[in-house]
Amino acid sequence: MAIAIRKFDAVIVGAGGAGMRAALQLAEAGFKVAVVSKVFPTRSHTVAAQGGIGAALGNMGEDSWLWHMYDTIKGSDYLGDQDAIEFMCRMAPQVVLELEHFGMPFDRNDNGTVYQRPFGGHSQNFGERPVQRSCCAADRTGHAMLHTLYQRNVRANTHFFVEWMALDLVRDAAGHVLGVTALEMETGEIYLMQARATLFATGGAGRIFAASTNAFINTGDGLGMAARAGIPLEDMEFWQFHPTGVAGAGVLITEGVRGEGGYLLNRNGERFMERYAPTMKDLASRDVVSRAMATEIKEGRGCGPEADHVLLKLDHLGVEVVEKRLPGIREIARKFANVDPVKQPIPVVPTAHYQMGGIPTNYHGEVVAPRSGNPEAVVPGFYAAGECACASVHGANRLGTNSLTDLLVFGKASGERMAQFLRENPEHRDLPSDAADRTLMRLDRLESQRNGESVHQVGADMRRTMQAHCGVFRFPDLLVEGVRKILEIAERAQRTEIKDHSKVFNTARTEALELDNLIEVARATMISAEARKESRGAHDREDFAKRDDENWLKHTLWFKDDDRLEYKPVHLKPLTAATFEPKVRTY
């Protein structure tokens, strides 16, 4: 079957902050850029970012990129690559000021400079005292960023392909990346989007977990496409969790609830935090609370028919305190947990929030993979930025506000690098005759499958398995069993069947194709987590409670082929600064 080909200089998959920042760099340099997005650009998940952009502008007191770098490396539990982190922290003030010039409505000081908020983990002088480093636009920073970048891209003549889903990476025999195949949802037609340079900016894959703060679109499409094309995924065992999301929904309940006197109960009505943290109790740090919750659930003291959550009690605070000091909580609990928290406790569970791992890149946004003894050989023509990429600036744990810093800095850097590559490679390479075969076979299999598996059921089993076996606190027996289960579910995912075969906006087909991507991320996460025999940052194991720099100061690489794992060294040498040697992490 022949499919239509559309030719561009560059194709970008994903229209969140990273994709649009890169597109802008290329379009303003005069290149013909296509941006492919499942949803309208301003409905990308970047819209959910409220925390702000970390950048050492020094508008609120003395600050330096070196201090920001220290905070980021310490936050990463020393797994972050120090060259990439130095690059990000040095570039951060510049990309924030550029965004301001693009028209971003930042909050301001009286003297007209960008106002900066305090945020946990950011410090002056290497941990000495807190510093205000987060640049915001009220509580709508992500929203304002998307609108600003979208307007600017329209002006620069970026070609948007909205409600298109990229399906597979196209590579030739030499491994060069030549674009993607994509589905136009409105017609059901498949196209080959040919490009000399291709960037993935598809965001995270938080939907692999039953409890996730991520929007439904966050299905790891870029990671699935990369894995199917032979590219490894890096450090996928590291996921940031929030202790209190509404069970079954994922919407967050602010930690302020416990600050105001709310506390957690298990199925016996016991205030269990008293056992885990006798002094701080429910106000212990996030990881301590999450770990205690996971232990109660694992040991059968969870609540509800599935014993899969605990309860957050605040009815003793009284209506007045709840309404006055915790605005919005009552409504969130009613809407998403179907309880009135001034009368009944809220069912909560540790909830996945951010993916630290992803497609391996260097600090130019170039995708790197092992080849002929070099663990980081550049994959020609292929780039990744934002949450789908692993540069790695977040290492084992992301510092708050660095997600937006990451997507601006590496969106721009990859756009610049792509522009350079396009100038050096003015001709499109020939497309191989089998360029679209993987996609066409996948679609053909899905259309012709009979007596297959339900997409809904396989997806639900995957999410439940990830949550129970590879959640915020990890137990060796559950991990081993989890690997067996997830491989079984992955087998079932190859036999999914859809009943609706229509062409136009066929959401059943889209969801089946999304599951193909999610399942790769789930496998990578489970297998990488089972193998890493230490606790570091967000990877927290019951049996190996400490960080082990002697054996595990290294990045994981998972390959889809045979679920093989390889490891590569952490870049401990920054670009110009002195190395920050691994130390015990205390706050």
Added chain:
Amino acid sequence: MSEVDRIRWHCRRGLLELDIVLARFLDRHLDDLDRIEREAFKSLLMHSDNDLWDMISGRAEPPPEGVEAGVLELLRNV
């Protein structure tokens, strides 16, 4: 049928809160909307995520009027 499918996809948003509320609305109310109400729902979906969420959670000023207000009331109570 294709119009319903298109509306379903337009309920995929950047904010999880909206994904959940809109999915419930589709299940419970979409089939019962008359043509005018369906148009009103479609025009509500054109709002940006934060604005739509503010409307659903009652923080938007001024709130919409007419048929949109009726559909919004359904959305607020799903």
